[in-house]
Amino acid sequence: MQYKGVLRKMQTEVGSPIQYYLVFENDFLNLNQVLDKQLQINFIKFQCLNCGLDRPIYRQGFCKTCFYEIPSAGDWIMRPELSTAHLEKEDRDLEYEKKVQLQPHIVYLANSSNIKVGVTRKTQVPTRWIDQGAHEAIEIVEVPNRYLAGITEVALKEHLSDKTNWRKMLTNDVQDENLVEWRNKLRPYIPEEAAEYFIENNQETELKFPVLQYPKKVKSLNLDKVPNYKGVLKGIKGQYLIFEDSTVFNVRGSEGYVVGIGIA
Structure with missing residues (x-):
């Protein structure tokens, strides 16, 4: 074939x-x-x-030209705390940025090689966790825009990683963690602007890979x-x-x- x-x-x-x-x-x-x-x-x-x-x-x-010109490759993609659509401020294309940034976003914990904090649009759960090779994950907050998710991630990564060790993930050198305990432990570090969006009663999602x-x-x-x-x-x-x-x-x-x- x-x-x-x-x-x-x-x-x-x-x-x-x-x-x-x-x-x-x-x-x-x-x-x-x-x-x-x-x-x-x-x-x-x-x-x-x-x-x-x-x-x-x-x-x-x-290609290099497109990467530096198109709205879907703006800096706020990788650094959500740089999002400005909620301020009516354009980066490359305000209409596109409003469409993507001004929708519900999740800040989550995922365990693929270690526990990490991350951000994704609500519509990308659990796809984002699968793409990172996480065998378990849990939502921490659900906020109405990308900026609030970004500043929450910045605050939380002072206390744990925001990176995956892909080699450990692929050799399955991983340990199970109690993500509910981690979620509760990190609650005091959530910024004031996002504190009301904390998710209290959810359980972790487990994922099995082929x-x-x-x-x-x-x-x-x-x-x-x-x-x-x-x-x-x-x-x-x-x-x-x-x-x-x-x-x-x-x-x-x-x-x-x-x-x-x-x-x-």
Whole structure:
């Protein structure tokens, strides 16, 4: 079987285990169905997710020009505390920024390699947790805009990490934590503006990933350096494919790369 298309982050469906899909323009592949089979990945060219041109990908699937111009790549994406739509203040496109920033956002705790704090739109729960490879997560606050979520995250990351150790996550070097206790312990550090939005009575969500075999050590596949790769798929976690030879491939980190995928 052969597939061809531009890589975008894998689409997911909640289940036990989670279902993963590579979605191309005219086709899709359920990756759970090809576990234990050999995949061949061949890099063909670039295709910027915005302009569609064959230009080297800079960040987030975009060429350098688009990354610095389009509203969906503004600094407030990675740093939500920089959001200004609630002030009617434009960054790159106020209409777009209002649409994204002025909607309910969640500040959460997720445990993938360690406990981390994060921000996502309410509509992206639990997708965001799946993409980070978290085996457990819990909401802390639900606020009406991205700015309030951002300042809450900034305050809480003074007391715990906001980063995932992807190597630990992929080797499954993780421990279960009581996230309800963590949520309650962090409550006093929530900024005054967001304190009324604290969520008191929820329980943690547990997630199961389709992994047959975890590697002891990982080596990352970079299509710029290794444009053609072949290996037996042993698992999917976060946005990574895990292969039998301990190679891992970050699909989201390779957005905008056009590839051919063969299945033996």
